[in-house]
Amino acid sequence: MEIRPLTIDGAWLVTPRHHGDDPGLFLEWYQAETFAAAVGRPFPLAQSNISISGRGVVRGIHLVDLPPGQDKYITCVSGAVLDVVVDLRLGSPTFGRWEAVRLDDANRHAVHLDAGLGHAFCALTEPATVVYLCSSPYDPAAERTVNPMDPDLAIDWPEGPLRMSPRDAGAPSVAQARQAGVLPAYVPRHPGR
Template structure:
């Protein structure tokens, strides 16, 4: 495990056991995760998304409270996976980091509550599997425009396909000024144990 430049976010590279039969790995282990990060990750929902090359999903986040942490891996193909610190008052507010997730390295990314998640499919078809600490609630889901020039996320070159929701999402400044972004203090209070 290695911490990313966004405070509280981690990149996880599992140990793979390969032989003539194929590959086995543990892509998430609660005890090991808690020992490395210093916090548990309660799991409430698991999701799978399939995206065509050039599809950008995000940058999505949930209100805090209730908050929603995510643990994400790519089980088929490859994605450019992005975590953005949207926690107002955080020492890494507005910063983003990216990790290539693919079916070869089998890396995963952990995103704490209050951070935004986005991805761009790099392969003809990319399948992402992610687990969340809370179930999906459309009333608490938010988004920031993935192409916001103030964030300046370094997306892969080429045509990027966005959903209507993501194309119409607020910029970081607009979301901040509208009071839609989570506070760092509220995120820290939520994760104390």
């Protein structure tokens, strides 16, 4: 398993080790010791989720209040998604930037996000199944959303008709979320990166 940082502090791309033979494929997509050595701390698993979406569905941008925060470890086990990390941490040197990574059932990559980072994805296939490991349980009172179509973010979503839930489509812009005081503060966790 190889883990390398993305350009946003607290976001990591994970390339699992594949063991294939004629009957199929076995993946080591998470190893606690390797993860902790690369990221600098263990990943405390509290909940796992599965999201199934049709082509063109955009989910997010979601984040959780700090505290409690929620680290996420995400992969696409069937189909393909454009997975997007958005830095919404006030005071971060990369505040307002985003980075996209293709997650699919061929490359088998995963992404790890520190608490405080925003997360979204767009399903590229019909359907796409995304699996999340989360460091804290779901708490609707602590979850925040930012509109994935915010022109100030200018995320380069795929061409074609896109669909969102009413909640995501009606989410505030980054500026509105900032004004409402719901964006987290940046706390560097990976000095020297």
